[in-house]
Amino acid sequence: MRRRLRAGVALVAGLVLSLTAPSVAAQSRRATEQYVPGLRQPVELVVDQWGVPHIYARNTDDLFLAQGFNAARDRLFQIDLWRRRGLGEADQVSKPAQRIVRVLAGLTSTDPDTARALELLRSYDGATDAGSPQAALFEPWFSRHLVPAFRRAVLPPAVADFIPVTDARLLVDALENPERWFGPGGTAVRDELLATTLAAAYREVAGRLGADPRVWKWGALQYTEFAGPGGANVGPFPRGGSAYTVDASTYDPSTYQQSSGASFKMVLDVGQWDNSRAVNAPGQSGDPRSPHYRDLAERWRSGEYFPLLYSRAQVERYAASRITLRPGGPGR
Numbered sequence: 001m002r003r004r005l006r007a008g009v010a011l012v013a014g015l016v017l018s019l020t021a022p023s024v025a026a027q028s029r030r031a032t033e034q035y036v037p038g039l040r041q042p043v044e045l046v047v048d049q050w051g052v053p054h055i056y057a058r059n060t061d062d063l064f065l066a067q068g069f070n071a072a073r074d075r076l077f078q079i080d081l082w083r084r085r086g087l088g089e090a091d092q093v094s095k096p097a098q099r100i101v102r103v104l105a106g107l108t109s110t111d112p113d114t115a116r117a118l119e120l121l122r123s124y125d126g127a128t129d130a131g132s133p134q135a136a137l138f139e140p141w142f143s144r145h146l147v148p149a150f151r152r153a154v155l156p157p158a159v160a161d162f163i164p165v166t167d168a169r170l171l172v173d174a175l176e177n178p179e180r181w182f183g184p185g186g187t188a189v190r191d192e193l194l195a196t197t198l199a200a201a202y203r204e205v206a207g208r209l210g211a212d213p214r215v216w217k218w219g220a221l222q223y224t225e226f227a228g229p230g231g232a233n234v235g236p237f238p239r240g241g242s243a244y245t246v247d248a249s250t251y252d253p254s255t256y257q258q259s260s261g262a263s264f265k266m267v268l269d270v271g272q273w274d275n276s277r278a279v280n281a282p283g284q285s286g287d288p289r290s291p292h293y294r295d296l297a298e299r300w301r302s303g304e305y306f307p308l309l310y311s312r313a314q315v316e317r318y319a320a321s322r323i324t325l326r327p328g329g330p331g332r
Helices: 002-018 022-029 060-087 095-106 112-121 133-154 168-176 178-182 186-209 297-302 312-317
Strands: 044-047 053-056 223-226 234-238 249-251 258-261 264-267 277-280
Touching: 044 060, 053 060, 095 112, 095 133, 095 168, 095 186, 112 133, 112 186, 133 168, 133 178, 133 186, 168 178, 168 186, 178 186, 223 258, 234 297, 277 297
Parallel strands: none
Antiparallel strands: 044 053, 223 234, 249 258, 264 277
16 A cells, blocks of 8 residues: 555656746756755755756655655645645635625616625625525526626627637626726626626526525535436535635536536645545445445535545554455366
8 A cells, every 4th residue: 555655646746746837947057955854864856947856865755755845845836725625625715706796896776686686695705605595696697697698798699609618717807897898888888787697697596496595505506416327326415616616616507517526535644644534425435235335425515534544553443344365266
């Protein structure tokens, strides 16, 4: 297991090293020294002119420690993002949602459905957790109404319907800078676009979840179902998140079924491997007859993990079964 784990870490480290930004190439021409707690012996890290680091260590432990040091040196922001994504923290906050809601601050309407929608969204913090009434309105509005209407507003009709994906950054920029995107009188054009699509989205959600928005839940619309062999499906169950959250969840706007996201998450504590955590949905086994076929689904759904054991002592402590393989075969 130690070899497999190290091989996996080496593969990840290799990918990280191969993608190192060229901007650090100049550093290879400078000789510097840094003191790193935990090293047993000196390690040399040589960065070539393309920014690829080459690590020369005298033992395996120092090699992996130096790999971690270099990854943090070059990609600390990405590491933090991966950590948050791996933890699946309650980070289901959509940054595009937060910015779009700010655009709604000065919008008013005499249309009852638009007014109700504005009232619900004005205090929206962008969190797309499964129990959010605001997310239950915002996500359908965004994916099924606002995005298509925006395409039709800025593109020729013959083109707009053939664009399957809209960059959220462009949409947010257009809403924040309407004169630049919609031309003279762009603010009025934008406000009309917002009002009409909000009304349509509010009516749609009310038709699905009832007239009282206080009981709406985003998880009553978006759901996850793991398809299994022979119809042994796991789910459906409520799902939070969106395509624009760290805890990512892309869904089919026509059904709200989750179509992509992190089914496996792993957080490794390098040097203290027994502190590592993981989750694999819906379970470790692919055999529907196994008790481990679906037993991790709820942990995955709620953002919980199980201990990813490493040391023999911990493996023995939590052992549930044991299989001994011996040499043998036909005719033996």
